[in-house]
Amino acid sequence: MSLQEIFATRANRMKASEIRELLKLLDQPDIISFAGGIPDPDLFPKTAFQDAFAEALNGPMAAQGLQYSTSEGHKPLRVWIAAQMQAIGIPATPDNILITSGSQQALDYLGKLFLSPGDTALVGWPTYLGALGAFNAYEPRYDKLDPLSNRSGADYTAAAKEAGGAAKFAYLSVDFANPTGATVSRAARERVIDLAEEMDIAVIEDAAYQSLRFDGDAIPPILALEAERRNGDLEACRTIYCGSFSKTLSPGLRVGWVCAAMPVISQLVLMKQAADLHSATLNQIAVASVAEQHFDSHIDTIRSAYRARRDAMLEALQAHMPDGVSWTKPEGGMFIWVTLPDTLDGADLLKQSLESERVAFVPGHAFFADGSGRNTLRLSYSTSTEGKIAEGVERLGQLITRALNG
Incomplete structure (x- = not known):
């Protein structure tokens, strides 16, 4: 056999x-x-993490760091991330944040959440290889996302229906994308929101490199632009923001996050509970300490x-x-x-x-x-x-x- x-x-x-x-x-x-x-x-x-882990293991949080924890994630870390989101125009609270094992886990969960076999994911041509790997397990069809083309939402929807499924989300890496290094213009970000509204689909915004700008002026994240349209109401937004400490503090600790409206976060929490209960508590405590003091x-x-x-x-x-x-x-x-x-x-x-x-x-x-x-x-x-x-x-x-x- x-x-x-x-x-x-x-x-x-x-x-x-x-x-x-x-x-x-x-x-x-x-x-x-x-x-x-x-x-x-x-x-x-390294030195900052050595100090943070020593404090986490020897200080008052030692028992907490070695124990099971909540699926949503370490509260002080979610508070820090929410403040960072607010600083770039995203009106998030800690309840809008879920800690994941890197943003790669977030992409896997989002593929599981939205994609049935035969559904369509709109992606860049080219796009992040890890996103394709995460989504592939859920047996989607892919269509080329080109926001500034003349292609309408109705065209995307019809093509998805003809293929036997429905369009579910547009995925894009917005700043200094992997693999091209390109940044999505503000006009293209606004157009993605328009397309998503027209098609009634989600937007998955991969912001793994958002902090690594060397030149030029920062462009507001898609979620910030959409929140502005919704008068600051994050709960009315369809964009899901995926962030990570892997490209800034440490990839080996596997700490990322999702920022989204509460109905999305609540469903992802259920997936987190079923998959691995929670991300490593000790790592989250250390990342929170280093981020607060040294980011x-x-x-x-x-x-x-x-x-x-x-x-x-x-x-x-x-x-x-x-x-x-x-x-x-x-x-x-x-x-x-x-x-x-x-x-x-x-x-x-x-x-x-x-x-x-x-x-x-x-x-x-x-x-x-x-x-x-x-x-x-x-x-x-x-x-x-x-x-x-x-x-x-x-x-x-x-x-x-x-x-x-x-």
Whole structure:
């Protein structure tokens, strides 16, 4: 007997993450890796966390930190997050916040909450690979979300109905998106709200990189723009905001959050209870302590470091990429998106690059729901020094030049 024969049909939709596999290359010291979209561990606030965990384990909260807790999450942490939401125009209370095991768990819960097999999720082309992985288990159909196109909500709705389901939500990463590094304009954010109202669907706003702005003026989150339309009534909003400490304080502690109207939070709490009861209490206590005391100064530190690395990568791309190659110029975050001539395949190029140049990156096709985008790739500058960035991009530019010249 093979148990695979009785797996649920959804198991066929689950695929290994190409990025997770590439992260194994980080253990090879001669590889220059632009692959993992991960924070630089040298920038983690280690001392602050050492102090926070020591206090949590030895102070008056020691018993609480090691005990079961509420599914909603540690109250002081939710209070701090609600204040942060208010500071960016989202009128949240702690009751509008659910703590999750990273924003990845939030995406999984939201897929489970909204998607029946055959329903449609509107996503970017390309979009965050982790979102596709989270939603895939619920057997959706994907449609291309292009807010500033001439396509109407009725067109999206009709296409979803013809495919045998209903459109349920629009998902988008709004600031310095993974994988492109692009930021959704205010006009496009407003248009997403219009489309959602016309179609009567939810909006899932992935704001994992919101704090990592280097240049330009901040744009209000979609949830803030919608709340403004609703006269400050968050309970009347259909946008669901997903935040995370993974790109700012620590990914390993797995602390993220959802900010939404109470009916959504209440349903997600039931899912949390059924899945893992609650996120790790001790981790939440430590994150709350570090956030309260160090968040702003730490953000200044990592912004400065990542800005210098972004600038180094943009300079190297300009110096070493041949004609016909283009790339985004992000105002923050961790990524640059490179578009190659149509004759090149990013996956093939990666194989050659690992063999001859010892440079790793992520082929772009993994970020497209239909597997297109073969001539694209994602570069991350977050974990490399400026010198390594210059060297790695030069090697990659030489490889692409050779490939184009046959």
